[in-house]
Amino acid sequence: MNEVGGETAFLKVNNLCKSFDSLKVLDNVSTEIRIGEVTCVLGPSGAGKSTFLRCLNRLEMPESGEIICFGKNTLTHGYDIRSLREDVGMVFQQFNLFPLKTVLNNVMLAPVIVKKMKKPEARQLAMRELEKVGLAEKAHSLPGTLSGGQKQRVAIARSLAMKPKLMLFDEPTSALDPELVSDVLDVMKQLARDGMTMIVVTHEMGFAREVADRILFMADGKIIEDDAPDVFFDNPRTERARAFVEKML
Amino acid sequence: MSALIHTLLPMLFTGLRLTILIAILGIVFAFVIGSISGYALQSKSRIARAIAFIYIWLIRGTPLVVQALYIYYVLPLIVPFLELSSTTAGIVVISINSGAFIAEIIRGALQGVDAGQKETGASLGMTNFQVLIHLVIPPAFRAVIPALFNQFIIALKDTSLLTVIVVNEMTQMAMSYSSLNFRYIEAYTALAVFYLVLISVLVVIQKFVERKLGVNSPAKPKIANLRVKLPIDN
Numbered sequence: 001m002n003e004v005g006g007e008t009a010f011l012k013v014n015n016l017c018k019s020f021d022s023l024k025v026l027d028n029v030s031t032e033i034r035i036g037e038v039t040c041v042l043g044p045s046g047a048g049k050s051t052f053l054r055c056l057n058r059l060e061m062p063e064s065g066e067i068i069c070f071g072k073n074t075l076t077h078g079y080d081i082r083s084l085r086e087d088v089g090m091v092f093q094q095f096n097l098f099p100l101k102t103v104l105n106n107v108m109l110a111p112v113i114v115k116k117m118k119k120p121e122a123r124q125l126a127m128r129e130l131e132k133v134g135l136a137e138k139a140h141s142l143p144g145t146l147s148g149g150q151k152q153r154v155a156i157a158r159s160l161a162m163k164p165k166l167m168l169f170d171e172p173t174s175a176l177d178p179e180l181v182s183d184v185l186d187v188m189k190q191l192a193r194d195g196m197t198m199i200v201v202t203h204e205m206g207f208a209r210e211v212a213d214r215i216l217f218m219a220d221g222k223i224i225e226d227d228a229p230d231v232f233f234d235n236p237r238t239e240r241a242r243a244f245v246e247k248m249l
Numbered sequence: 250m251s252a253l254i255h256t257l258l259p260m261l262f263t264g265l266r267l268t269i270l271i272a273i274l275g276i277v278f279a280f281v282i283g284s285i286s287g288y289a290l291q292s293k294s295r296i297a298r299a300i301a302f303i304y305i306w307l308i309r310g311t312p313l314v315v316q317a318l319y320i321y322y323v324l325p326l327i328v329p330f331l332e333l334s335s336t337t338a339g340i341v342v343i344s345i346n347s348g349a350f351i352a353e354i355i356r357g358a359l360q361g362v363d364a365g366q367k368e369t370g371a372s373l374g375m376t377n378f379q380v381l382i383h384l385v386i387p388p389a390f391r392a393v394i395p396a397l398f399n400q401f402i403i404a405l406k407d408t409s410l411l412t413v414i415v416v417n418e419m420t421q422m423a424m425s426y427s428s429l430n431f432r433y434i435e436a437y438t439a440l441a442v443f444y445l446v447l448i449s450v451l452v453v454i455q456k457f458v459e460r461k462l463g464v465n466s467p468a469k470p471k472i473a474n475l476r477v478k479l480p481i482d483n
């Protein structure tokens with residue numbers, strides 16, 4: 001069990017609720033995200049997986065509940081959400097690379113303007129991160145010239161350049177051509193082996209089974225299963241999960 | 250012929266100086282006013298949105314000539330110390346008039362920037378201001394260049410309407426000249442040529458700026474497109 005300052009949980013989520021208009025998207029979600037673990041979030045479309053993830057770095061503001069990070073509720077008005085975001089990287093389905101900036105500048109930007117790092121130092125850091133995802137030779141290309149898989153790996157490098165302690169992935173391979181998926185998954189597997197705390201929303205069942213320490217299964221805005229992967233895939237507790245697993249495999 | 254060279258052309262060149270002065274200052278102020286109100290239009294603040302909306306509604310809903318008459322003749326009657334020279338009034342009219350149209354252009358461009366870009370910036374720990382400066386303005390600026398230059402051309406031509414408050418710009422000069430000697434053909438042909446040349450200069454500047462920023466090739470700005478050809482490449 002990993003711990004930091006006597007704490008084993010990076011985030012403790014208590015009774016989170018979120019609605020869009022009259023639609024209840026998160027319905028009393030409670031769980032904790034433990035340090036060093038890879039948590040995969042599975043579930044049907046519309047279950048609230050993205051919304052859950054986006055609440056964790058407050059891209060979405062829940063209307064009730066709390067998210068405790070090392071003793072502090074991140075949802076309170078005075079909480080320094082930007083310093084949390086420096087520690088929590090996020091990778092989006094659509095990559096969201098900055099189209100006018102070179103790959104290198106995409107990766108350097110946040111260290112320079114958020115962490116006030118000197119440019120030469122940031123450049124070195126960015127090149128190291130690009131090497132890790134196998135794209136150092138693309139440093140001076142523009143995002144428009146990359147394949148989807150390359151874009152997503154740049155997006156991962158861009159997040160990692162901030163030296164995050166938690167990484168959120170929202171269906172990172174769903175927008176990719178099938179033959180490009182494995183490049184991205186390989187990078188994520190390496191990250192998991194290096195001990196990164198990760199929450200991954202995905203439809204890649206093979207990845208979830210192999211890499212996850214834990215599966216959260218969501219449906220209708222609730223977490224209805226919280227299992228080890230072999231339990232979830234071989235002996236799901238609920239009928240919902242059983243049907244889902246059968247359909248996906 | 251000698252009247253053309255000795256009287257008309259010097260008059261037009263005198264007017265040209267004022268036309269250029271009013272156009273340049275007007276365009277600069279209009280860009281500032283338009284950027285601020287365009288930003289306000291899409292901001293979260295209701296008051297800012299309301300103020301910008303009313304300003305644009307007033308300006309777009311009335312003709313420039315009426316605005317000029319109002320600022321030059323009516324405003325001093327209401328607010329005594331606001332007695333402006335006709336040139337200053339001209340600059341003010343061009344600025345606030347063009348500013349209202351530029352505001353709509355800017356608003357569209359700011360809203361056109363993909364929300365995912367802003368969220369990504371936020372998720373990296375950037376402040377709203379950093380997101381605006383580094384992620385929103387660069388693509389928005391590229392997007393507005395063609396519409397912005399179009400508006401600059403309109404502003405430049407609109408300076409000719411300032412004859413109603415007797416600003417001594419080119420059109421006023423051509424009118425004075427022809428009213429003395431009735432040589433309409435040469436006066437207004439020369440005037441038209443002057444405008445055509447001025448606007449051609451603007452168009453050349455536009456093409457230059459577009460090329461520099463790579464406006465026509467969204468994915469690849471020209472600057473980043475340069476590639477060193479190595480001897481082994483072929």
Ligand SMILES: Nc1ncnc2c1ncn2[C@@H]1O[C@H](COP(=O)(O)OP(=O)(O)OP(=O)(O)O)[C@@H](O)[C@H]1O
Pocket residue numbers: 020023025043044045046047048049050051052
């Ligand atoms: N900004 C929004 N405004 C209104 N409704 C929204 C918004 N974001 C999400 N929703 C709705 O909330 C519900 C849950 O959305 P969410 O994106 O969290 O689901 P998901 O589990 O990630 O689904 P998917 O697998 O399709 O990505 C959906 O019905 C969606 O339409």
Ligand SMILES: [Mg+2]
Pocket residue numbers: 049050051170171
């Ligand atoms: Mg989703």
